[in-house]
Amino acid sequence: MSRMIHTALMTRDAFAPFGDLMQIEGAPDVLINQGMCGRYHDKAHLDFDGGRMGVSLFNATPRALPYTLDMMERHPLGCQAFVPMTEHGFLVIVAPDEDGTPGEPQAFLTEPGQAINFHRNTWHGVLTPLHAPGLFAVIDRIATDGDAAENLEEYWFETAWTVVKPE
Numbered sequence: 001m002s003r004m005i006h007t008a009l010m011t012r013d014a015f016a017p018f019g020d021l022m023q024i025e026g027a028p029d030v031l032i033n034q035g036m037c038g039r040y041h042d043k044a045h046l047d048f049d050g051g052r053m054g055v056s057l058f059n060a061t062p063r064a065l066p067y068t069l070d071m072m073e074r075h076p077l078g079c080q081a082f083v084p085m086t087e088h089g090f091l092v093i094v095a096p097d098e099d100g101t102p103g104e105p106q107a108f109l110t111e112p113g114q115a116i117n118f119h120r121n122t123w124h125g126v127l128t129p130l131h132a133p134g135l136f137a138v139i140d141r142i143a144t145d146g147d148a149a150e151n152l153e154e155y156w157f158e159t160a161w162t163v164v165k166p167e
Contacts (some may be wrong), residue, residue: 002068002162010092010108010116018094019079020044022115039063044117046139048078054142057085059133060127069093072102072123072162076150078141081117082127085135086108092116093125093163107163114130114163123155 013022028038061105072095089110095102102123118124141151
């Protein structure tokens, strides 16, 4: 038996308790490159405790809805940003913290052109593209030499959740 989560469209306000929604909105903050490029400045708060910021490439296997959510994770030492490198949206699952474990999860479907940044210590599902290729640039904390600090905590649900689109 599982519990149901209905997806919602990703919005800045709905996602704000968990992180930053990065997308182009309105006029650019400044034009650069001889006026040929609009810069939309400082769209995510990057927060790291020790280590250093790194950019990695992830190639995730696409999933499908309905999706079974049986595990969530969080990163206590740094934020984690997912920037899709394709024209497709993806599934984002988050949950509030309730005494060190995830509370009731929420699921969002991003639109093409949206990227997200999970705030440090935010419970979230794994990277979940719904279309191939599942190619993402990921900005997160990279441990440095001698840094043994653990930046991954996982929580496995006793009863899984099923993520579906609303009818």
